[in-house]
Amino acid sequence: MEEADGVRGRARRAVRAELAELALGLFVERGFDTTTVDDVARVAGLSKRSLFRYFATKEDMVLGVVDVMGEGFAEEVRARPAEETPWDCLRAVLHAWEARIRESTDQLARLRLIESTPTLRARLHQRRDESRRLIADALRERPxxxxxxxxxxxxxAAAGAALDAAxxxxxxxxxxxxxxxxxDRAFTTLRPS
Amino acid sequence: MEEADGVRGRARRAVRAELAELALGLFVERGFDTTTVDDVARVAGLSKRSLFRYFATKEDMVLGVVDVMGEGFAEEVRARPAEETPWDCLRAVLHAWEARIRESTDQLARLRLIESTPTLRARLHQRRDESRRLIADALRERPxxxxxxxxxxxxxAAAGAALDAAxxxxxxxxxxxxxxxxxDRAFTTLRPS
DNA sequence: CCATCCTATGTCACTCAGTGACAATAGTGT
DNA sequence: ACACTATTGTCACTGAGTGACATAGGATGG
Known part of the structure; x- marks a missing residue:
């Protein structure tokens, strides 16, 4: 049950990643709404029930990576120098985050799918929403x-708007x-330096 | 089929409003997720099927009013004087909008419900998302x-952030x-005049 | 007053996402 | 070989949403 890194946990995450990739492929090919979870399960060679043990929802198969954002982001906000303005702080952290995200694969196909699927956009926003509180708290609690x-x-929320538009x-x-x-351009638009 | 205002259309909208109010009451009392559509239908005295002829989704029973926002908002953006900056334009329209929204009833209970129900928040964002394109286009097409x-x-999106935070x-x-x-405070925060 | 529409509604059966319970089956450590 | 435990499959279920079809009710024309 513990999320601590055992051999088990690592294997599990590997399987999860593999399944996510496979699912993404299917969704891109056949469309998200028109592909059933049973379809994915069949192609992946396991039961629907087991699939739902890796992903809480169908949307999670696509969003997967995005959802952990919150805590990490908040932590980095806390680590920024205190003399930085909130706006610059967010800009810096977002900037650093982008560099890391770029490394993940299939970003373009994934994002295209999300953008063109209302259900997925909704879930994404829901996730961002949950993170927002955490990040806002971190921002407020800076010395x-x-x-x-x-x-x-x-x-x-405005920083999130920048991310969205970008x-x-x-x-x-x-x-x-x-x-x-x-x-950067978005941040500068509202606060020309 | 035409949405033009016949006696029919008006009656329909009245029923819809009544049902929405009733549904909101139930959701507030018993919780959104723990109240089934069948429950609402039973209390309202019609079949689940008919209820879904008034509302496309369960969430719509709560959001109802919010969803028409897009077009009207875009229109008002186009009507603002050309010399106004985009930021001030959005602020003005949002300001005017607020005054109108305040008149609707049950806003507090409704908003509380939305805020505390992830599913509803997600739908709300989805709606806002659809409006965003329209409004952004209107903003760009100003002379x-x-x-x-x-x-x-x-x-x-940043204006949406202001609305959200507010x-x-x-x-x-x-x-x-x-x-x-x-x-106003939010708008001024990023653009002190 | 009756025949005729048209719309709202009900009924029924269905799909699909997601869950709970339980049995079967690995895999690991001793 | 034995016990222990995590993983998976199966099955049955809830709940949202849809499609098809039948029917009731109310307006309209004769």
Whole structure:
């Protein structure tokens, strides 16, 4: 039951990743809504029930990676120098995050699928929502931040808006533009330095 | 089939509103997830099937009003004076919108329910997402806006962030604060005048 | 007043996501 | 070989949502 890293846990995560990749392929090929979980299970060679032991929901098969974001992000916010403004702090962390995300594979196909599937977009937002609280709290609890809950939440949500717009544009250009640069542009739009 | 205002259409909308109110009451009382659609149908005195002829989804019974926002909002954006900056334009329209929303009943209970139910939050974001494109387009197409798609979308998403944070804070204070004021505060936070 | 539409509704059967319970079956350590 | 434990499969179930079809009710034209 413990999430501590045993051989078991690692194997499990490997299987999960494999299944996610397979599912993504199917969804991209046949469409998310028109592909049933049973379809995925059949192709993957296990039962629907077992599949749901790896993923809580169908959407999770696609979102998987994104969902852990919250805690890590909040932690990095806390680690930023105290003299940094909230806005710059968020920009910096988001920037660093982007660099890491770029390494994962299939980002373009995955994002395209998410963008074109309302169900998936909804889930994604739900996830981001849960993270937002965590991040806003981290922002407020920085030494000497002097932020109230409302302002902290707004900053965080605005940063999320930057991420959103950047992802959307990145997708529109077929992955040609640099997401990190776009994010910077968004941040600067509202706070020209 | 036509949505034009006949006697029929008006009656239909009245029934819809009545059902929505009834459903909201049940959801608030028993919880959204733990209340089945059949429950609502039973109390309302019609079949589940008929209920789904008034609402496409269970969530729609709660969100109902919110979803028409998109087009109206976009229209008002187009009607703003051209010399206004995008940011001020959004602020003004959002401000006007708030005044109108305040008139609807049960806002507090409804919002509380939405806030505390992930499924509902997800749907709400989904709706907002659909509106965002419309509004961003309207913003870009204002005479002499000079905005690219990316920037327009970011502005719009950021305005959505302000609305979100304001709603959240408004709820936190039990409806004591003025949402319009909060929105102004958010807008000013990122663009002190 | 009756025949005729048209719409709202009910009924029934179905799909699909997700869950709980329990049995079967690995795999690991001793 | 033996016990222990995690993983999987099976089966039956709930709950949202849909499609097909039958029917009741209310307006309209003759």
């Amino acid at each position: 000497g931040s002097g932020l109230d809950g409302f302002t902290a939440e707004f900053y965080t 992802s959307s544009e990145w997708l529109r250009t077929g992955g040609a533009t640099d997401r990190a640069t776009l994010i | 002499g806006s000079g905005l690219d798609g990316f920037t327009a979308e970011f502005y719009t 709603s959240s804070e408004w709820l936190r204070t039990g409806g004591a604060t003025d949402r319009a004021t909060l929105i």
